[in-house]
Amino acid sequence: EPEVTQTPSHQVTQMGQEVILRCVPISNHLYFYWYRQILGQKVEFLVSFYNNEISEKSEIFDDQFSVERPDGSNFTLKIRSTKLEDSAMYFCASSMDSTNQPQHFGDGTRLSIL
Amino acid sequence: AQSVTQPDIHITVSEGASLELRCNYSYGATPYLFWYVQSPGQGLQLLLKYFSGDTLVQGIKGFEAEFKRSQSSFNLRKPSVHWSDAAEYFCAVVVFGNEKLTFGTGTRLTIIP
Numbered sequence: 001e002p003e004v005t006q007t008p009s010h011q012v013t014q015m016g017q018e019v020i021l022r023c024v025p026i027s028n029h030l031y032f033y034w035y036r037q038i039l040g041q042k043v044e045f046l047v048s049f050y051n052n053e054i055s056e057k058s059e060i061f062d063d064q065f066s067v068e069r070p071d072g073s074n075f076t077l078k079i080r081s082t083k084l085e086d087s088a089m090y091f092c093a094s095s096m097d098s099t100n101q102p103q104h105f106g107d108g109t110r111l112s113i114l
Numbered sequence: 115a116q117s118v119t120q121p122d123i124h125i126t127v128s129e130g131a132s133l134e135l136r137c138n139y140s141y142g143a144t145p146y147l148f149w150y151v152q153s154p155g156q157g158l159q160l161l162l163k164y165f166s167g168d169t170l171v172q173g174i175k176g177f178e179a180e181f182k183r184s185q186s187s188f189n190l191r192k193p194s195v196h197w198s199d200a201a202e203y204f205c206a207v208v209v210f211g212n213e214k215l216t217f218g219t220g221t222r223l224t225i226i227p
Contacts, residue, residue, distance in 0.1 A: 004157075031213065043158070043204065045214035056213050091157060098213045100165065102148060107157035 002026045006092050006106035013082055014114055021077045021109045023092030032075045033093040033103060034067065036060065043091065049075065050098065079111075087113045116141040116207050120218035127195050128226050135190040135221050137205030145207040147188040148215070149179055152202045161203075164188060175199070200225045 005024045013019050025032050034046040047057040049067055066078045075094075079086055089110050093103040117140045127133050139145055146165050150158040162173025169181040179190045188205060205218040 006157075033213075033215075035215070042219045043206075043215075043217040045216070048213040050213075058214070093158075093215075099146060099208055099210050102160050102163050103215055104160065105150070105158040107155075 004092055004094055004104055004106035006090075006109050008109060009107065010110045010112070012112045012114060015082055015084060017082055018078065018080050019082055019111060021079075021090050021092075021111070023075045023077075023106060024073050025075055025092065025094030026104060027073070029094035029096055029104075031055075031095045031098050031103075032067075032069070033095075034077045035091040035093065035105075036088045037091065037108075038085075038088045046077075046090075048098070055098075082111075082113045084113050087111055116145060116209050116212075116216050118205050118207050118216055118218035120203075120205055120221050122221045123219070124222045124224065126224040126226060129197055130194050133190075133192045133195045133199070133223070135203050135205075135223070137188045137190065137218060138186050139188065139205075139207045140186065141207065141209055143209065144183065145209045147179075147181060148206045148208075149173065149177070149188075149190050150204045150206060150217075151175075152204065152220075154201070158204065161190070195223075195225055197225045197227075199223060 007022045032049040037043045047061045048055045089108045091108045093105045095101045095103045119138045149161040202220045204220045206215045
């Protein structure tokens with residue numbers, strides 16, 4: 001069964017540095033998402049992406065964050081000037097449709113900011 | 115805005131016993147409802163979904179869930195749990211015209227012999 005893949009599985013970065021989290025969505029999916037789960041808390045929506053542009057974003061997704069689909073297969077989340085509170089598990093998801101099809105998640109990238 | 119409540123933070127069940135995990139949602143119209151499971155160190159795996167039609171939906175791994183509009187609930191059930199069911203379970207909702215999944219806080223399931 002096709003799946004969403006995320007790399008790396010764990011990223012350790014110094015505070016203030018930039019990180020790029022990478023995702024390969026399921027190949028025939030059209031909608032792409034990033035979610036965040038801070039340790040011990042619930043999964044929170046960050047951003048959705050369709051047709052090469054952001055379609056929706058949460059209040060968490062401020063100017064520090066950006067997303068890109070640099071080619072036909074990858075979907076990236078860039079976090080600039082990382083802060084301690086950015087430490088979390090970041091999940092990528094994709095779906096065929098925005099509402100009528102379920103979102104399929106990757107295994108996540110654990111981001112640790114030191 | 116839609117919201118999801120999972121009132122049970124942690125549930126412990128004996129292997130072979132039945133299970134019910136509670137989920138309540140808040141939204142004016144009928145939402146689309148999901149249950150995901152997260153094993154330690156793993157991502158979120160879709161167990162089942164409800165979009166419309168039959169209010170009792172079957173999922174993977176022997177799970178089912180029932181949508182009850184009158185109670186705004188979408189409880190997850192399994193007649194006989196296995197040790198491998200130990201995980202965190204998340205109920206989630208998305209509403210038509212909105213793309214984001216809104217998750218509950220999750221219920222951690224522990225299975226004892």
